[in-house]
Amino acid sequence: MDVEEAKTLLNKSRDKIDVLNEQIIDLIIERTSLAHDIAISKKALNKDLLDTAREDIIHDKIDNLLASRDVDKEKIIEIFEILVEMSKQEQKKYLD
Numbered sequence: 099m100d101v102e103e104a105k106t107l108l109n110k111s112r113d114k115i116d117v118l119n120e121q122i123i124d125l126i127i128e129r130t131s132l133a134h135d136i137a138i139s140k141k142a143l144n145k146d147l148l149d150t151a152r153e154d155i156i157h158d159k160i161d162n163l164l165a166s167r168d169v170d171k172e173k174i175i176e177i178f179e180i181l182v183e184m185s186k187q188e189q190k191k192y193l194d
């Protein structure tokens with residue numbers, strides 16, 4: 099690869115990353131904003147904010163989705179742990 103090709107490829111890759119970053123942010127906001135509906139449902143059902151059985155199911159589903167994919171599974175699990183934590187933080191606003 100010559101220098102010009104390398105520069106073009108780097109710029110194209112960064113442009114794609116910028117688009118993906120925006121999509122990821124939108125998806126994180128969409129997931130986190132479900133916390134309101136979840137929290138008011140749990141309140142009506144007298145359920146705890148924490149649902150470890152559901153978290154185990156999510157974990158199993160992610161394991162299955164990742165089974166045949168070439169990706170760092172531990173890192174993906176870490177990302178989902180952060181997303182679940184964000185949901186819990188958000189739900190607290192409506193449950194306290």
Ligand SMILES: O=C(O)C(=O)C[C@]1(C(=O)O)C=C[C@@H](O)C=C1
Pocket residue numbers: 136147148149150152153156181182183185186
């Ligand atoms: O499904 C629920 O009950 C939720 O509160 C959502 C969620 C999640 O972020 O996926 C968050 C906290 C619970 O412990 C389990 C799952």
